Amino acid sequence: MRRFKKVAIIGVGLIGGSIGLAIKKRKAAGKVIGIFRRRRTLRKALGRKAVDIGVMDIAEGVKDADLIIIGSPVSSIPALVARAAKFAKPGAVITDVGSTKAYIVARAEKLLGGSRVNFVGSHPMAGSEKTGVESARGDLLEGSPCIVTRTKNTGRADLSGVTSFWRSLGANVKVMSPAEHDEAVSLVSHLPHIVAFSLAGAVPPDALEYAAEGFKDTTRVASSDPELWADILLTNKSNILKAAGLFKKRYGAIVSAISRDDRRRVIKELAAAGRKREIFLNRLHGNKKA
Amino acid sequence: MRRFKKVAIIGVGLIGGSIGLAIKKRKAAGKVIGIFRRRRTLRKALGRKAVDIGVMDIAEGVKDADLIIIGSPVSSIPALVARAAKFAKPGAVITDVGSTKAYIVARAEKLLGGSRVNFVGSHPMAGSEKTGVESARGDLLEGSPCIVTRTKNTGRADLSGVTSFWRSLGANVKVMSPAEHDEAVSLVSHLPHIVAFSLAGAVPPDALEYAAEGFKDTTRVASSDPELWADILLTNKSNILKAAGLFKKRYGAIVSAISRDDRRRVIKELAAAGRKREIFLNRLHGNKKA
Numbered sequence: 001m002r003r004f005k006k007v008a009i010i011g012v013g014l015i016g017g018s019i020g021l022a023i024k025k026r027k028a029a030g031k032v033i034g035i036f037r038r039r040r041t042l043r044k045a046l047g048r049k050a051v052d053i054g055v056m057d058i059a060e061g062v063k064d065a066d067l068i069i070i071g072s073p074v075s076s077i078p079a080l081v082a083r084a085a086k087f088a089k090p091g092a093v094i095t096d097v098g099s100t101k102a103y104i105v106a107r108a109e110k111l112l113g114g115s116r117v118n119f120v121g122s123h124p125m126a127g128s129e130k131t132g133v134e135s136a137r138g139d140l141l142e143g144s145p146c147i148v149t150r151t152k153n154t155g156r157a158d159l160s161g162v163t164s165f166w167r168s169l170g171a172n173v174k175v176m177s178p179a180e181h182d183e184a185v186s187l188v189s190h191l192p193h194i195v196a197f198s199l200a201g202a203v204p205p206d207a208l209e210y211a212a213e214g215f216k217d218t219t220r221v222a223s224s225d226p227e228l229w230a231d232i233l234l235t236n237k238s239n240i241l242k243a244a245g246l247f248k249k250r251y252g253a254i255v256s257a258i259s260r261d262d263r264r265r266v267i268k269e270l271a272a273a274g275r276k277r278e279i280f281l282n283r284l285h286g287n288k289k290a
Numbered sequence: 291m292r293r294f295k296k297v298a299i300i301g302v303g304l305i306g307g308s309i310g311l312a313i314k315k316r317k318a319a320g321k322v323i324g325i326f327r328r329r330r331t332l333r334k335a336l337g338r339k340a341v342d343i344g345v346m347d348i349a350e351g352v353k354d355a356d357l358i359i360i361g362s363p364v365s366s367i368p369a370l371v372a373r374a375a376k377f378a379k380p381g382a383v384i385t386d387v388g389s390t391k392a393y394i395v396a397r398a399e400k401l402l403g404g405s406r407v408n409f410v411g412s413h414p415m416a417g418s419e420k421t422g423v424e425s426a427r428g429d430l431l432e433g434s435p436c437i438v439t440r441t442k443n444t445g446r447a448d449l450s451g452v453t454s455f456w457r458s459l460g461a462n463v464k465v466m467s468p469a470e471h472d473e474a475v476s477l478v479s480h481l482p483h484i485v486a487f488s489l490a491g492a493v494p495p496d497a498l499e500y501a502a503e504g505f506k507d508t509t510r511v512a513s514s515d516p517e518l519w520a521d522i523l524l525t526n527k528s529n530i531l532k533a534a535g536l537f538k539k540r541y542g543a544i545v546s547a548i549s550r551d552d553r554r555r556v557i558k559e560l561a562a563a564g565r566k567r568e569i570f571l572n573r574l575h576g577n578k579k580a
Contacts, residue, residue: 125500125502126502126503127503127504128503144502144503145499145500145501145502147500174499174500183497184497184499184500185500187492187493187494187497188493188497188498188500188501188502188504188505189500189501189502189504189505191489191492191493192489192504192505192508192509193504194541194544194545195485195488195489195508195541196508196563197540197544197559197560197563197564198485198537198540198541198544198563199481199482199485199537199540199563200563200564200566200567200570201540201544201559201562201563201566202477202481202533202536202537202539202540202541203477203478203481203536203566204477204536205566205569207473207474207477207478208478208566208569208570208573209435209464209474209573210415210435210437210464210474210475210478210479211435211478211479211570211573211574212415212416212417212434212435212478212479213416213417213418213434214417214478214479214482214483214510214511215478215479215482215570216570216571216574217507217508217510217511218482218485218486218507218508218510218511219482219563219567219570220504220507220508221504221507221508222560222563222564222566222567223564223567223568223571224560224564226556226557226560226561226564227557229560230553230556230557230560231553233544233548233556234548234551234553234556237548237549237551240545240548241545241548241549243492244541244545246492246493246494247488247489247492248541249492250487250488250489250491250492251484251485251488251492251534251538254484254487254488254491254523255484255530255531255534258523258524258527258530258531259527259531261524261527263520263521263524266516266520266523266524267516267517267520269487269491270487270512270514270516270519270520271516272491273486273487273488273489273490273491273509273512274487274490274512274513274514274516276490276491276493276495276498276512277490277509277512277513278513279495279498280490280498280501280505280506280509281506281513283498283499283501284501284506
């Protein structure tokens, strides 16, 4: 099993910063180098001790790194993979934290074909509607699902290195293909975002005065960054359209049962939904304990 | 302004129990009598000191009460209003905590027509997906919206007594007609429930393994009681069908923009939703502070 000595993080926001804090908290690597576009973020990250060293230049930041983590938004990842690979040492592994994987992994593997730098896709599912290193937390990944992707091009040592790395930060790692990942997250993450955005968008401003905790939680993720999420949704289109169909079926069934005054059917739909959530909560608690 | 000395609570669950705890915490009435159907709940409520006295008989419980609060589910409220009124003293005021008001207020006023007991509808919007006096909290109503309804039959002193009562428990009281109430809650409470139930119901059990915080919050209210919620939804049908139409429009716009790869439109929809949620959060914080 491979252990990474130096880890470089490109894009030290909520996730990248939380990874840095977790590495240092758990001594999961010898050194964390943060690579920044803005000096203000660099200072904030150093102030929070999310990285040991902060640099503004990718070449300088990645040159000694054993593991390079791209913590930036989905649409920027392929270009950063190419740029990091150009300056990385032979044998270095690049991974990412992007919320869609087929799009990113296909591009990254094409870009790195024939290179001595390797790519393994990751998706630590521990986000929040918050952004920025100021919201980073060293325990953000603890007990959270983290999906690592395997393709026919994935090296065995690289895969085990990346999975061990995320496990060492407390994440609950699963390995699957990029396509399997994208299908799963379209249902449990992308669809909830679309639903929350639709709900917040649907309510007239005047009615918001009477909104309380139910509305607050149901729409929490509608405060997520619009550009970031547009790119996530657009890079997982076919799965999302399927997931949207499943939602529309249940939504239509409930609304139609209400319109027909079919109390028995309404109860049946609501009870089935409650049982699904019960399964989810039991798994979540099991994982958090494990 | 009228102040109530003895308050009887019929149905001491999450809301009824929280009202009892709040009355005692804030000395908002001299005595709280709980009226129970089950001895086990009576013992629990006394154990939590949510009531001063617990009885199993409505006649006995309401006979000296100045204010009678019906804390039971929507569908049971009209019958309990009739029963409480039969044994209440002249001039007593009955209110409720039901999530729909047109249905309840119309029936209650019809039942009490010509009687010397008066009804004023209330809806403290401070629920939770939890149930039972064991989840009751003395601060549940603090800073939460509480809608009190006024109709042509509502007595001025009764209305001011009921609004002052809720204010004395820390609620943020608004007075409106039952129809206005039902329209507002169809948007900010009933629609979010339908959406959350639909979402939890739509996701295949296998995918739940990868669900995380986003799914958890977006579906929280899908753990609400199915029978209770079926009755709420069915007694507010016409407003809910209108609210469901507003949701479907936004949902359709987002899904269609994704399917057309219309990034600009996706961003526009998501950003508009985020701004709505910002308005909501600002109002919520303003109210909590006030």
